[in-house]
Amino acid sequence: MRKATFLALALLLAAGAAFAANELIVTEIMYNSTEADDVEWIELYNNSGATLDLTGWYVLDDNLTHTQMALSGTMAPGAVMLLVGTETLFTAKYPGVTNYFPVFFQQEGATWALGNGGDAVNVFNAAAELVFSVTFDDAAPWPTAPDGTGPSLLLVSNNYGDFNDASSWTVGVTDGTPGVLTQTVGNEDLSWGLVKGLYR
Ligand SMILES: [Ca+2]
Ligand SMILES: [Ca+2]
Numbered sequence: 298m299r300k301a302t303f304l305a306l307a308l309l310l311a312a313g314a315a316f317a318a319n320e321l322i323v324t325e326i327m328y329n330s331t332e333a334d335d336v337e338w339i340e341l342y343n344n345s346g347a348t349l350d351l352t353g354w355y356v357l358d359d360n361l362t363h364t365q366m367a368l369s370g371t372m373a374p375g376a377v378m379l380l381v382g383t384e385t386l387f388t389a390k391y392p393g394v395t396n397y398f399p400v401f402f403q404q405e406g407a408t409w410a411l412g413n414g415g416d417a418v419n420v421f422n423a424a425a426e427l428v429f430s431v432t433f434d435d436a437a438p439w440p441t442a443p444d445g446t447g448p449s450l451l452l453v454s455n456n457y458g459d460f461n462d463a464s465s466w467t468v469g470v471t472d473g474t475p476g477v478l479t480q481t482v483g484n485e486d487l488s489w490g491l492v493k494g495l496y497r
Contacts, residue, residue: 320345321354322429322460323418324377324452327473328411329435329445336390337382337403337411338475339418343372353423356380356402358416359432363409365421366402379476382410387475396476413444431460438463449473 325340339356343349351368366380378396381387382403387394403410411418415434422428435444440463443450449469452460459465469479 319429321349321351321372321420322452323420323431324478325469325473325475326411326418326431326433326450327443327475328416328433328450329413329443330390330472331445331447332386332390334386335382335403335410335413336386338387338397338473339380339411340473340475341368341372341378341380341420342478343374343376346374348373355421357419357421358402358409358411359419360409361419364402364407366398366400366408368398369400370398377476377478390472391475394476415439429460431466433466434463440466440468442468447471449475451479 354368355365420429451469
């Protein structure tokens, strides 16, 4: 193992204390895709060491009076699931990606969407406790490329201190990687799989 990689691992482990406190976190957001009708999605990751029973859990944007998007089923440690805006748009753009919940926050205009000028993603557990929250913006210091030019808004894998800190997020690849975790900055030698392995 190269020395630089070892240092990166040590830094990741040091950051793990704050990270591990968050059982279910958002790792990637597509809030303004290049299509006229945004193909929106939110990527959720089981960051705990245990299987999560998501019965009763739900997601909202910044308007807590909007229709709650009920999560369901279970997620194994390290599992990734998507909350998708509109199923038909999503499956047309990302054929083969099937790890999404069977509720759709944009569908047929009935519910809500992620604002192109900034919004929030709030995850609540079955006790209606806020367990994850990010309020993002489309302007600096937040990454601006996710605002309609193609890339997603991507959680920086080695900085989990404050999800509302713009520096915790970066620019994903064009069209993002929905349903698949991707390592983002600095440590190209590290995969998310390796990072997850370290926490087990
Ligand atoms: Ca949008
Ligand atoms: Ca991803």
